[in-house]
Amino acid sequence: MFYIIGQMGNFMILFVVSEEQTLYKPMYLLLCMLAVTDIGMSTSAMPNALCIFWFNLKGMTVGGCLTQTFFLHTVYTMHSAVLVTMAFDRYVAMFNPLRYSTILTNTCIANLGLLGLIRAVLFILPMPLLLRRLPFCAKRIIAHTYCDHMAVAKTSCGDITVNRMYGLVIVVLVFGLDLALIVLSYGLIIRAVLRISSKKAHQKALNICTAHICVMLISYTSVLLTTLIHRFGKGVAPHVHIILANLYVLLLPVLNPIIYGVRIKELHDKVGKYTCRI
Numbered sequence: 001m002f003y004i005i006g007q008m009g010n011f012m013i014l015f016v017v018s019e020e021q022t023l024y025k026p027m028y029l030l031l032c033m034l035a036v037t038d039i040g041m042s043t044s045a046m047p048n049a050l051c052i053f054w055f056n057l058k059g060m061t062v063g064g065c066l067t068q069t070f071f072l073h074t075v076y077t078m079h080s081a082v083l084v085t086m087a088f089d090r091y092v093a094m095f096n097p098l099r100y101s102t103i104l105t106n107t108c109i110a111n112l113g114l115l116g117l118i119r120a121v122l123f124i125l126p127m128p129l130l131l132r133r134l135p136f137c138a139k140r141i142i143a144h145t146y147c148d149h150m151a152v153a154k155t156s157c158g159d160i161t162v163n164r165m166y167g168l169v170i171v172v173l174v175f176g177l178d179l180a181l182i183v184l185s186y187g188l189i190i191r192a193v194l195r196i197s198s199k200k201a202h203q204k205a206l207n208i209c210t211a212h213i214c215v216m217l218i219s220y221t222s223v224l225l226t227t228l229i230h231r232f233g234k235g236v237a238p239h240v241h242i243i244l245a246n247l248y249v250l251l252l253p254v255l256n257p258i259i260y261g262v263r264i265k266e267l268h269d270k271v272g273k274y275t276c277r278i
Contacts, residue, residue, distance in 0.1 A: 002250040003046045009257030010035035016270050023270065026104045027093075030086050031260055031267070033113050034215075037079040038253035044072045045249045049145035065147040066128035072249075073124045073149060076223070077170075079252075080178045081116025083216055085109070087185040090209060094189050123174055130166060134158050143238050144245055151245075171223070179220050186213060214259050215252075222248040 013035045017023045048068065051057040060068075089109075093100050127149050134156040144151040153163040189209055226244055261271050 002254055003042055003050070006042055006250065006253030006257075007039060009261075010038050010253055012271060012275075013257050013260070013267075016267070020270050023267070024106065026089055026106060026109045027086075028267070029106060029109045030082060030089060033082045034079070034086070034256060037075050037082060038256055040075040041072070041079065042249050042253045044068060044075060045146040045246075049246065052145055060147070062132075065142075065152060066131055068147045069131065069149055069152060070124060070128045072146065073127055073170075074120045077120035077124055077174055078116055079219065080175055081119060082113070083212075083219060084178045084181050085112050085116065086212055087182045087216075088112075090189055090212060091185045094192050119174075123170055126166060127170075130163050134160065134163070144242055146245070146249075148245060151241075175220065175223055179216075182216055186216075215256055218255060219252060222252070 014032055017028045017032050045068070048057070048060070089104055092103050096103065131149070131152055134153065135158045136155055137157045140155050142148075142151050142155055149163070149167055153160040186209065193209065222244075226248060261268055
């Protein structure tokens with residue numbers, strides 16, 4: 001049910017933005033990118049998980065597992081890049097509104113999205129290659145419903161120090177740097193918003209910023225919890241690992257459309273219009 005609701009919500013955003021020319025703006029194009037990453041994130045993991053529960057799926061090829069690892073982590077990284085771009089978009093809209101349309105054109109947003117995708121591929125490509133070189137035990141049971149990088153590495157009989165270190169590097173260089181840029185941007189934005197004298201403008205700015213901040217808190221809190229439990233939670237029960245890992249790929253795709261649909265009035269009105277027609 002979570003998977004279906006998440007897919008419906010994100011496809012609704014893509015449909016509404018594609019149908020409404022008034023929404024052909026950088027902010028809504030970024031929402032479409034976020035929706036695509038949410039769809040990719042849940043679709044990379046959930047069909048396989050549902051096959052385990054419904055059809056008693058027992059096995060997966062090594063190639064299929066490594067492919068799933070690559071796509072999952074690439075989408076995670078791309079998701080983070082989109083959140084940074086959204087923070088930059090709001091920063092420019094707040095501090096340079098007169099030049100907003102010339103600085104952040106649709107072409108510029110598309111190029112930033114492509115740059116985020118290239119970055120994601122370059123950072124994540126070594127992961128399956130590092131896993132491929134590991135010797136695996138005869139009993140290759142992954143304590144997850146999908147092939148997470150560290151979950152796969154822990155089934156190896158060899159030394160996984162390099163895998164642990166590389167995973168940590170990704171967390172620090174990608175998610176850590178992205179989070180620092182986002183916190184800086186929104187710190188400056190919130191400070192500027194609080195100085196606005198017009199109540200209407202103040203409320204509009206806060207509505208959009210609150211939506212972004214909620215999504216970012218959910219995203220990075222999930223990543224941080226999963227990373228910390230993998231590396232330091234040796235006493236944590238296996239089912240806690242599994243529940244957290246599945247909630248990460250299920251909750252974000254469900255919550256993102258709800259948060260933006262409620263907090264951004266223009267999008268809320270358009271979605272409401274098409275929902276009433278249906």
